Amino acid sequence: MTDRTALMDVRDLQVSYRVGQGRRLHAVDGVDLTVAEGEVLCIVGESGSGKSTIGKAVLGLIPASGGAIDFDGIDMTTLRGRALRRLRARMQMIFQDPYASLDPRMTVGEIIAEPLAIHSRGGSVHHRERLLTAMRDVGLMPALVDSYPHELSGGQRQRVGIARALILEPALVVADEPVAALDVSIQAQVVNLLQDLQRSRKLTLIVISHDLAVVRHLADRVAVMYSGRIVEYGDRESIYEHPAHPYTRALLSAAPIPDPAVERERERIVLEGEPPSPFARPDGCRFSSRCPLRAALGNPDICAHEDPRLTPVVERPDHTAACHFIESDRGEAARGRASVHHHPHDQGENRE
Amino acid sequence: MPTLDVEHLSVTFGSGSQAVKAVEDVSFVLHPGETLAVVGESGSGKSVTALAIMRLLPQHSSSVGGAIVFDGKDLLRMRRGELREIRGNRIAMVYQDPMTALNPAMTVGAQLVETMRAHGVGTARDRRARAVELLTQVGLPDAPARVEAYPHQLSGGMRQRVMIAMALACGPDVILADEITTALDVTVQAQILELLARLSREHGASVIFITHNLAVVARIGDYVQVMYAGQIVERAATVELLGNPLVPYTLGLLASTPRLDEDRSDRLSTIPGEPPNPRQRPAGCRFASRCRSRHELCDTELPPLIQAPTAAEPHEVRCWGLMPGEGTGWLLDEEKEDAQ
Numbered sequence: 001m002t003d004r005t006a007l008m009d010v011r012d013l014q015v016s017y018r019v020g021q022g023r024r025l026h027a028v029d030g031v032d033l034t035v036a037e038g039e040v041l042c043i044v045g046e047s048g049s050g051k052s053t054i055g056k057a058v059l060g061l062i063p064a065s066g067g068a069i070d071f072d073g074i075d076m077t078t079l080r081g082r083a084l085r086r087l088r089a090r091m092q093m094i095f096q097d098p099y100a101s102l103d104p105r106m107t108v109g110e111i112i113a114e115p116l117a118i119h120s121r122g123g124s125v126h127h128r129e130r131l132l133t134a135m136r137d138v139g140l141m142p143a144l145v146d147s148y149p150h151e152l153s154g155g156q157r158q159r160v161g162i163a164r165a166l167i168l169e170p171a172l173v174v175a176d177e178p179v180a181a182l183d184v185s186i187q188a189q190v191v192n193l194l195q196d197l198q199r200s201r202k203l204t205l206i207v208i209s210h211d212l213a214v215v216r217h218l219a220d221r222v223a224v225m226y227s228g229r230i231v232e233y234g235d236r237e238s239i240y241e242h243p244a245h246p247y248t249r250a251l252l253s254a255a256p257i258p259d260p261a262v263e264r265e266r267e268r269i270v271l272e273g274e275p276p277s278p279f280a281r282p283d284g285c286r287f288s289s290r291c292p293l294r295a296a297l298g299n300p301d302i303c304a305h306e307d308p309r310l311t312p313v314v315e316r317p318d319h320t321a322a323c324h325f326i327e328s329d330r331g332e333a334a335r336g337r338a339s340v341h342h343h344p345h346d347q348g349e350n351r352e
Numbered sequence: 353m354p355t356l357d358v359e360h361l362s363v364t365f366g367s368g369s370q371a372v373k374a375v376e377d378v379s380f381v382l383h384p385g386e387t388l389a390v391v392g393e394s395g396s397g398k399s400v401t402a403l404a405i406m407r408l409l410p411q412h413s414s415s416v417g418g419a420i421v422f423d424g425k426d427l428l429r430m431r432r433g434e435l436r437e438i439r440g441n442r443i444a445m446v447y448q449d450p451m452t453a454l455n456p457a458m459t460v461g462a463q464l465v466e467t468m469r470a471h472g473v474g475t476a477r478d479r480r481a482r483a484v485e486l487l488t489q490v491g492l493p494d495a496p497a498r499v500e501a502y503p504h505q506l507s508g509g510m511r512q513r514v515m516i517a518m519a520l521a522c523g524p525d526v527i528l529a530d531e532i533t534t535a536l537d538v539t540v541q542a543q544i545l546e547l548l549a550r551l552s553r554e555h556g557a558s559v560i561f562i563t564h565n566l567a568v569v570a571r572i573g574d575y576v577q578v579m580y581a582g583q584i585v586e587r588a589a590t591v592e593l594l595g596n597p598l599v600p601y602t603l604g605l606l607a608s609t610p611r612l613d614e615d616r617s618d619r620l621s622t623i624p625g626e627p628p629n630p631r632q633r634p635a636g637c638r639f640a641s642r643c644r645s646r647h648e649l650c651d652t653e654l655p656p657l658i659q660a661p662t663a664a665e666p667h668e669v670r671c672w673g674l675m676p677g678e679g680t681g682w683l684l685d686e687e688k689e690d691a692q
Contacts, residue, residue, distance in 0.1 A: 046537035047508065153626050154394075183393035184564060188608035188620040195619070210537060213567070217610040217620065237615065254542035255612050256567040260591045262613060263570045270546060271539050273493065274507055 007072060007172060007204045008035040008058060014066030015050075015057050025278045027053040029228035030067075032310070035172075038202040042215040042236075044251070045225030048275060054225075055174045055208045059091050060084060071172070089119045092165035096177035098157030102149040108135075109145040112163045119168060134163040138193060155186035159193070166197065176208045191217060212255045216240055221318070224248045227275045227286040233310060234319035244313045244321040246293040283307065285324070293325060300324070354381040355525050355558045356405070356443075360418035363400050363409065372630045374400040376582040377418075382526065387552055387559040389573030389590065391566055391605075395627055396579040398562045402528045404428075405560075406445050407435055422526070441471040444519035448531040450511035454503040460487070460514045461499035467521045486517040491547060509540035513547070520551065527552070530562045545571050566609055570594055578602050581627055581638035584657055588667035598660050598683075599671050601639045637672065645673050645683055 015028040028050040035041045045051040056062045058069055060076055069076045071087060079087060092115075095101035102111055113131045121127075132142055138159040149157055158178065165173055178194065179187040191214060198205050209215050215222060215236075222239050224232040224247065232245040243249045250269040257263055273290050276282055288294055288303040302324050310320040363375040375397040382388055392398040403409050404416055407427060420427040422438065430438075447453040455463055464483040468474060474482055487495035490513040503511055512532060519527050529548065533541040549572065552559050561572050569576050569590060576594070577587040578601070586599040597603050604623040625642045628634055634641065640650040649672050660669045661676050662684060673683030 046539065155626060184566070184605055185393060185608055185623040186626065188610075188622040191610070192619050192622060212538065213610040213612040216612060216615070240612075240615075250539060252612065254538045256542075256545075256565075256571050257611060257613050258567040258570050258594055258606060258609060260570045260594055268542070270542055274509070 005036045006034045006070075007037040008033070009070040010034070010054075010058060010067070011070075012067040013054065013057060013064055013069065015053050015062060016065045023279065026228055026281075027278065028057065029281075031228075031230055033058075033223060033230070033233075035204055035206060037171075037204055040198060040205045040207065040218055040220045041223065042207045042209060042219035042221070043223045043225060044209060044212060044215050046210060046251075046275070048227075048278070049225040050228040051208045051225050052176055055093070055176050055206060058206070059093055059174055060088055061093070085119075089115075089168050090170050091172040091174070092168065092170040094158075094161050094165045094173060094175040094178050097181050098154060098161050099149075099181070101161060102157060104149050107146050107148060108140070108152070108160055111149070111160055112167055115164060115168050121168070130167060134167045137166070137197065138163045153186075154182050155189060158182060158186075158190050162190075162193065162197070166201075169201075170203075172204045172206070174206045174208070177210070178207065179214060180209070180211065187214075194218070212252060224251065227281060228278065229286060229322065230310065231287065231323070232319075232321045234313075234316070238313075238316050238319040242313075242316065242319075244316075244319070244326045245287075245323050246291050247287050248321075250292065285322075293323070297325060354383050355386075355422070356382040357421040358382075358401075358405070358418070359421065361401065361404060361420065362417040363397070363404050364415050364417075365413055370631065373582055373633065374630065375404065378579075378582075378584055379418075380577060380584070380587070382558045382560065384525070384558055385552065385556045387549070387561055387572060387574050389561045389563060389569040389576045390579060391563060391569055391576060392579035393564055393627065395581065395630060397582040398579050399530055401579075402445065402530050402560065402562055405526075405528060406439060406443065408445075437471075440467065441522045442524050443526045443528065444522070444524040445528040445530065446512075446515045446519045446532050448534055450508070450515045451503065453515060454511060456503055459500050459502055460506070460517075463514075464499075464518055464521055467518050471522045473522050482521075483517075486520055487514070489520070489551075490514075490517045491543070492517070509536055509543065512536060512540075512544055516544075516547065516551070520555070520557075523555065524557055527557050527559045528562070529559060531564070532561075533568060534563070534565070541568070548572065566594070566606060567612075578605075581630070581633060583638060583670065584668075585639070585670045586668065587657075588663070589665065592663065592665055592667055596663065596667070598663070598667070598674055599669050600643045600645050600673070600683075604642075637670075647672065647682060649679060 010031060010033040013028055013031040016024040016026045019025045031054060043051045043054060057064050064077050076087060109131055112134055113127050116127050116130060135142060140156065140159050140163065179190050182190060195218065197203065207218055219236045221234060222236050223230045226247050232239060232248045239248065243252055250271050253267055253269045269292055271290050276286055282288060284304040284306055285308050294303045308322040308324050310322045313319040313321055313326060358378060358380050361375055361378045365372045365374055378401055390398045405420055409416060416428055461483045464486060465479045468479045468482065484496050484499050487499060492498055492510055492513050533544050536544060548559060563569065573590045576590050577584050580601050586593065586602045597606055607621040608623055610620055623642050628638060636652045637650040637655055640646045655670050655672045655675060657668050657670045658675060660667045660674055672680045675681055676684065
């Protein structure tokens with residue numbers, strides 16, 4: 001893409017892990033992503049879909065085995081040593097588990113200020129000021145500066161993780177499941193904090209999450225992953241209101257809504273089976289063996305043999321999906337049949 | 353007759369100034385075939401309640417009061433031998449993390465057979481066949497072959513199905529499910545919730561479903577009981593509770609949960625602060641310090657659990673603002689104003 005405001009441009013990213021006996025596990029298998037400056041991109045998917053691997057690869061924490069990752073116009077995959085380190089100071093990560101990601105022997109102040117020392121920024125007086133500002137910005141009382149992680153609550157620990165990630169004033173932050181380990185009432189506080197910080201600092205934020213409700217709240221754009229690939233990508237509202245890929249439709253229908261009246265009326269697509277093994281992925285569409293749309297269409301051959309590419313969804317700017325049948329009238333009709341098939345009581349007048 | 357009758361259950365860990373009251377005066381009944389969802393955040397006492405029912409709390413460091421009556425007998429006053437007849441047999445538990453609950457060195461079939469043998473279910477030959485039958489029932493794909501699999505050879509969803517099969521092995525009257533879908537992906541979570549509902553329907557087992565997720569409750573429970581800091585604060589039928597939540601804590605919890613079907617409002621509403629330290633719980637309402645509707649009374653006196661005067665059906669609440677009377681019930685007036 002030639003979008004001039006793109007801060008990060010990922011092309012045909014491949015990441016594989018060596019898993020012994022000469023075998024390689026292709027966790028991410030040909031992913032294109034563009035993240036504009038100041039944008040919030042959420043990557044959703046289930047375990048094993050490759051979403052966390054993308055997060056680590058774009059930060060250079062694990063090497064890409066193929067493709068290019070341009071950050072601010074520079075291909076990171078070609079950099080080594082000091083040049084790579086300088087670039088990395090401009091991108092930071094927020095981890096899921098604030099219990100596991102903070103060193104228990106360091107104080108809150110030491111943890112938050114450590115990146116300043118690593119990237120040797122300014123003197124110690126300057127550090128102290130930056131530290132206290134960073135703590136205030138994330139809502140941590142200055143009195144906690146000499147506390148240890150075990151003395152903090154889960155919400156406070158996640159605030160420490162956020163302060164540490166932001167103290168170098170990075171341009172890009174990757175947050176991997178930032179609220180998944182927190183209690184519901186604390187989760188909302190941290191979501192709001194992330195949103196406030198992102199807006200006030202015009203941060204570019206990549207959020208990796210399995211929580212579709214949190215993602216709808218946070219994202220500008222969404223990438224849905226399945227089996228190492230992006231299957232649907234684009235504008236948040238377009239995807240939530242008009243999901244085009246049968247996997248996205250199943251995923252959205254599986255997530256519960258805390259309202260029994262709404263739950264009763266919803267279309268529920270229950271998927272059978274499991275995603276394909278990363279060692280034995282099918283030649284064609286990776287979702288084909290579980291796809292309700294394909295079943296409704298009478299199992300067309302193309303799905304088993306031809307790998308669908310992301311293509312624009314008609315009349316929806318900034319919305320692409322990788323499915324052979326997203327456009328066709330037959331696809332529409334079959335989708336209707338698929339939902340009726342799964343939920344016979346759904347056809348009533350209450351359906352939108 | 354209820355399957356399970358929990359009366360004034362209390363659990364305290366430690367003693368003296370270090371004592372932690374994990375569960376305080378919790379009472380509920382569970383009827384045959386019913387599913388009760390227990391909702392709460394960490395430290396609310398929801399899991400400790402389940403462990404108390406299973407008599408799995410450490411004997412030396414905890415003290416348990418009240419009564420847990422099952423089949424006419426108090427589990428808390430039962431001898432070990434008697435307890436063994438019931439635990440895992442008539443009351444079974446499914447845990448959150450099947451990887452730590454399953455034995456990594458035994459095939460899933462062998463673990464199922466062992467459970468049945470321990471409780472004298474069937475003959476040696478029957479048990480093997482029954483293991484396959486159970487795994488088929490819980491929807492494990494290719495069950496006749498997978499009976500020989502070790503836990504690490506299965507996915508998270510499959511392991512959770514094995515755990516449920518083990519819980520079902522002896523045909524229990526009560527299944528305790530503690531956050532069993534929390535570690536699972538949403539599509540697998542949906543499969544497991546449907547499975548549990550179907551099994552409870554077909555086998556008539558009562559289920560206690562413990563979760564922190566109010567959205568999941570909309571799919572699973574007949575009744576919901578919301579816990580906060582060791583106490584029940586609200587209880588009603590699921591449709592009533594989620595449709596007409598009354599207690600400020602439940603309202604706050606629902607408002608702070610982002611919804612899949614709603615475009616974003618600008619900010620999530622939040623409950624300020626954090627739950628009280630369990631060693632220094634306030635004398636009054638446990639939620640008072642975080643409550644937007646608090647009055648002075650809330651700081652000093654603990655409100656009782658009462659039937660909500662504004663609710664048309666059974667709906668219990670613990671809140672001075674919802675209690676009719678002099679100096680209380682300020683939220684009731686608000687409700688009236690809202691209605692006008």
